[in-house]
Amino acid sequence: MRNRQILYVHRPEERLSVDDFELVEGAVGQPGPGQVLCRTILLSVDPANRAWMQGRTYRDQLAEGDVMAGFTLSEVVADNGTNIPVGSVVACAAGWQEYAVLHAREVSVVPVLGPLTHHVSALGITGLAAYFGLLRVGGVKGGETVLVSAAAGATGSVAGQIARLKGCRVVGIAGSDRKCRLLLDELGFDAAVDHRSAGFADDLRRACPDGVDVYFDNVGGATLDLALRLLKQHGRVVCCGAVSQYDTGDPASVEGVRGVPGLVVTKRLRLEGFIVSDFAGDWPVAVRDLAGWVASGDITVLEEVVEGLETAPQALVGLLAGDNIGKRMVRVGPDPV
């Protein structure tokens, strides 16, 4: 049995390119004691994939020659003395390959609710990031103004919709007129601003005439700087990602955020970072909430599924350029029968 894999073979000097990857065929491993063999169903494509190339984050830096890392939804097809039934659907980080051997503790069984793709999107890592970021880190309350960047992206689109559900006024920032229309017409945002427009700063100011209580930040950089200026006293920034800064060969050259700490002091702001695994104990509750909102139609799920492991490099390169709408994922294999 063959195991198609995509290796990360070249550290990009500047922006990531498909040539930084290589498709190879490896062996399918055998699970040792306490291990399972997983078959990849869906591979999540995330901006963080690029950040992992730049240095140590919450995981080790990727090394050239590694199987490219990535979050997956997989099926357990063999086990060796674990209590995970063969046939289980699990969330794990199996990487860009068709098969992976993982320790039982590295996979978590997914109680399937609806289509599997939802467990990569609204009920997956990005949906959970929106949920915990907005509700726990941001602590949003009804009536507040919530600003969301990368608002047509996987996390932003869910964060904005949860904020709307909670009775907030929601302003989205996205990278095209088409995305802005989608936010307004399909996701119920109160305002949407195109960050590629020449009048972006003024447009954003006009969209937030009374200031911003919570900024859900997926991008960092100049947009964060602008948002700091719009935040009210005691405003909060949910630091979820910094996608504007990932796709560079020289992270140290990234321009800094000028409003820190000046505006943080004078306006008594709070900036707080998080990753979803900090809230792992509460995932079941969050998934139940999210699934309920999806079922009731309160949350519209935006997904893009591209076909075949070999499309993953282009899917990631394009994602970093902002060509996705909603959650992008790669179908590596069929759903379990």
Next chain:
Amino acid sequence: MRNRQILYVHRPEERLSVDDFELVEGAVGQPGPGQVLCRTILLSVDPANRAWMQGRTYRDQLAEGDVMAGFTLSEVVADNGTNIPVGSVVACAAGWQEYAVLHAREVSVVPVLGPLTHHVSALGITGLAAYFGLLRVGGVKGGETVLVSAAAGATGSVAGQIARLKGCRVVGIAGSDRKCRLLLDELGFDAAVDHRSAGFADDLRRACPDGVDVYFDNVGGATLDLALRLLKQHGRVVCCGAVSQYDTGDPASVEGVRGVPGLVVTKRLRLEGFIVSDFAGDWPVAVRDLAGWVASGDITVLEEVVEGLETAPQALVGLLAGDNIGKRMVRVGPDPV
């Protein structure tokens, strides 16, 4: 009766100079209904005085021609239908002048504990900033490593000593070898690093071999950037001030902080700003705690009292260059009899 006043007459193009001020003689006002006439005893000299020239902060921007603003300890010498007894010592913002008419709500009566100078230093705004910043915003716990910048300054020296009292390992950053020695020999810091030394970054890393839990930031800029790199996962930054960025004619040119939001996300940091008036309801408790620590010798009070209102401009210019040790204040008039 004359009222010597110092006006802010010129917005500095670059660094503040004594020529940006002018000493004049004005009239002593008469308190209207609900007002008091205050005689200035001690004038607090604070880095924030410079920030007020740059734009709106938590107060309106200073305008050229204004009496220079400043926090004072004053004596009520006349009142008009208030319930504040003549002879009371009050904390207020009477500015750089010998007399000021203020509304009763603009002054707060100080229950005097020990020398009046302490009510400007350890028991004044800067001591309170150290107290609330470290304990409420930072939430320090025994055993943590606390890093303090401008550690020989008015706020930093108290913050570091409170951290030591709470059982933390305390590392101070200061601007001379003499200041560093003071931190080690007289204030009980565990380590001290000179930010003007060529090997500053390496020295700081060596002084914090296990990383930093809480960074009490008085300076912003490159030191904050460095501290972000040393913070542990879930580390906190208490954003108290940004003195490195105040003394410029062009605040927009200040270099940004590069670790935001990248390191904030990956290490799940929290940065939070505050000003002491946010905790006004709890000042009496804080003053009691601080006075107790001063009386027991647990906190050594560092003060510099310069004589005469006319010395205030040079006192502030020098403070911004870092030539002070501890709390700098100007004696404008004698203590009440």
